Amino acid sequence: MRASLIRAVLALYPATVRERYGAEIADLLHASPTPGRDLADTAWCALRDRLTHRTETMTMARARTAAWTVLRLIATPSALGLLMLALISTMGVLANAGNLYEFGNHMYVTAVVLSVPPAWIFGRWAARVRPIPAAVFAVPVALGLGVTAIAVVPGFGQVMGEQTAASLAAIASWTAGATLLAYTLRVLLRNGRSAAARLAGVAGGVLLPTAATAVYVLAALPAERAPRRFAPLSWVSSVSGWDPGLVDDAYRQLEDVIKLLPQMLTLCTVFVLAVVSVTATRPRTVAQSA
DSSP: OOHHHHHHHHTTSOHHHHHHHHHHHHHHHHTOSSHHHHHHHHHHHHHHHHHHHHHHHHHHHHHHHHHHHHHHHHHHHHHHHHHHHHHHHHHHHHHHHTTOHHHHTTHHHHHHHHHHHHHHHHHHHHHHHSOOTTHHHHHHHHHHHHHHHHHTSTTGGGGGOSOHHHHHHHHHHHHHHHHHHHHHHHHHHHTTOHHHHHHHHHHHHHHHHHHHHHHHHHHHSOTTTSOGGGGGGHHHHHHHOOOSSTBTTBTTHHHHHHTTHHHHHHHHHHHHHHHHHHHTTSOHHHHHHO
16 A cells, blocks of 8 residues: 555654554554455544644533633732722822811722722623623623632632622622612613613613622621611712711711722622623624534
8 A cells, every 4th residue: 555645644643643643553554454345444533633633622622611711700800909999099098188188088989989980891791701601600600719819818708798708698699689670681682672771771780799798787786886778888888988977876987897899899890781782792603603
């Protein structure tokens, strides 16, 4: 049998198979009593191995891509938190430099307002730069894990709230609510109901962190310190600086108890809405092939 034919058939195998078994296969073909049939069988096996190898390679590549995407999503709350802390620090420095102490009291709300556009832009960019598998479920869960990772860090985690267990309860409720909100928006957008989707997004963007913040207050504080009827006002108070004495009848006491969890969940909500606004309007054929 001509060596050129054997080399051509061996070239059909994946490189890893050729390197390991190429010489042995070539020797068997050279010594074959039925070279034509064996050459055809070998070519068929080579093509089958190559197709199988390519499928496995593509699957592993997709798995690696999905894993990196999830890891980036988990790290997103840390990035948003650093942005917010940088803005809060900047507001504090400016307030002290200009003796604007009254302005310094509102640095949290200023930082949140300034952080919202970057969170929205970042979310849309993340959805466009690389497909996110099952975005309506993966994004809220990954963000919830990211906030949880911050909350459970000893000492530093208290930046999310004084009571870790209450923080975890609030994060879990936010994750469930964000998943439901994202799914609802996807259904509305894919059915062409963009006006209803915008209304649901605005309403959900307010109600979701409001509910999660109320969960924290209910879990962390006894009714004697924080009357239950005031719990729905906790988010508004936290992000706006308005506090008529929701905790201990003391001005701004809520801020000392709940820390930055409401602001963080607000930015995560904006990020989820931004991602869904891109992924839900992407053609289904593209999403499936991605």
